[in-house]
Amino acid sequence: MKRFPFYTTLILIIIFSVSTILYLNSKISMRNTKLYSNHQNKRIFKSKLMKKNDEVVLSFVVCDSRFNESLNLLKSGLIFTQSSLHVVIFAEDDLHKKFNSTLTKWKMLIARPFTFELHKINFPEANRKDWMNLFSKCAAQRLFIPALLPHVDAMIYVDTDTLFLGPIEILWNYFTKFKATEISALALEDENPNVSWYPRFAKHPFYGKCGLNSGVMLMNLTRMREFGWIDYITPIMLRWKSNIPWGDQDIINIIFHYHERAVHELSCRYNYRSDQCMYGDACADATFNGIFVLHGSRRAFYSDKQPAFQAVHRAIEEFEIGADLSPKMLLVNMEKYLNETTPSNCGNLKDAFLKIPTETFKKHYNLPDR
Structure with missing residues (x-):
């Protein structure tokens, strides 16, 4: 009966060990990247919904x-x-x-x-x-x-x-x-x-x-x-x-x-970026109901390419907490700076930028209609 030389046996052991390690690593990788089973994907959480008016x-x-x-x-x-x-x-x-x-x-x-x-x-x-x-x-x-x-x-x-x-x-x-x-x-x-x-x-x-x-x-x-x-x-x-x-x-x-x-x-009105307006109106909800959160991604608040974003940022930046400046003045400046901007697709939607601030100040500070 023939016997395998020692080095042949050693090589087979090494090959088997490496194959086992690679297999286990692949299983771990699949577990880590294929994250959730169907059971987890239907998971129901027990924590209660929060009440309105919490901090x-x-x-x-x-x-x-x-x-x-x-x-x-x-x-x-x-x-x-x-x-x-x-x-x-x-x-x-x-x-x-x-x-x-x-x-x-x-x-x-x-x-x-x-x-x-x-x-x-x-x-x-x-x-x-x-x-x-x-x-x-x-x-x-x-x-x-x-x-x-x-x-x-x-x-x-x-x-x-x-x-x-x-x-x-x-x-x-x-x-x-x-x-x-x-x-x-x-x-x-x-x-x-x-x-x-x-x-x-x-x-x-x-x-x-x-x-x-x-x-x-x-x-x-x-x-x-x-x-x-x-x-x-x-x-x-x-x-x-x-x-x-x-x-x-x-x-x-x-x-x-x-x-x-x-x-x-x-809705896109809660994360409104220049992508929503620079090529035309891509967020009808914001146009109709107003922008709620303005996101100056890609430095839109500082770039001359997005003058409407700059205008709103400037008005808020100039408002001083605690100074004797009425909310009406903030709104006046916001509208003034928007009107002074160079023409742009985002600037054409000026009312979307002003709608929520105007409604908020009217409700809480009894401002007159614009």
């Missing part, structure tokens, strides 16, 4: 030169809201003193309840460098919030380049409309798949036919924790990091691709 919780992340931009965002919320507002800010260490100083001063100048809490930027040590610089510095912090804020039930998360044009509590009340399977609310990246970025260019799974834009995100943190949100984000990042140019937004799209019933879709 509104707003959150954002600030790094680098975004401090002034974030103050303008917060100012827009304080101008229009009539509810108690609690703000949760994740910021680099050197910004904490500036936030404390400014917001403590604002608290004394505002009649309505306004509180805030500051947190350091906090990523897992493993892959920290990848997380820190995914898309833009610190932007991925939002993905870890369900674990970082165990004391918070829900929040509205917004990018710092957004502005509220109406009372935040109206958007907050969408939490009460969530179905039992829904953990978050976002607007679509675009309503037309022929022009949306995701179906044309994405090299990864994404939500629905057009993908989601994450600039405004209602987060039911209690349900996200039940869902196991944190368990999925690192495997997704490691699997797709070479193909996710929009960073945290792409990770959110990948998760909700596999769990579409977890999303409550918001």
Whole structure:
């Protein structure tokens, strides 16, 4: 009987071992990227819907030169809201003193309840460098919030380049409309798949036919924790990091691709970007009912290419919290700057920019008709 030489046996053992490792890795990879079974996709969450008129919780992340931009965002919320507002800010260490100083001063100048809490930027040590610089510095912090804020039930998360044009509590009340399977609310990246970025260019799974834009995100943190949100984000990042140019937004799209019933879709008027108007009217709801949240993505608030966005941003930036400036003056300046802009497709929809601020001030400050 012939015997295999020792080296032949050794080679067979090595081949078998490598094959076993590759097989196990492939199973792990499939588990991590094919995220949810059909059972999970039909999951019903036990946490109750929130009641109306609860304290509104707003959150954002600030790094680098975004401090002034974030103050303008917060100012827009304080101008229009009539509810108690609690703000949760994740910021680099050197910004904490500036936030404390400014917001403590604002608290004394505002009649309505306004509180805030500051947190350091906090990523897992493993892959920290990848997380820190995914898309833009610190932007991925939002993905870890369900674990970082165990004391918070829900929040509205917004990018710092957004502005509220109406009372935040109206958007907050969408939490009460969530179905039992829904953990978050976002607007679509675009309503037309022929022009949306995701179906044309994405090299990864994404939500629905057009993908989601994450600039405004209602987060039911209690349900996200039940869902196991944190368990999925690192495997997704490691699997797709070479193909996710929009960073945290792409990770959110990948998760909700596999769990579409977890999303409550918001109208484009709650995340209105230049994409909705630069080539014509692509958000009929905003045109008819008014823009509620203006999102200056791709630096629309600072670019001469989007003068209408610049005009609204300028009016809010010039409004001083606590100064003897009436809301009527803010509205006058907003309309004045819009009228002074160079012609543009977005500028042609001037009434969409002014409708919600006008209605809000008339209701709460008895302003005369325009």
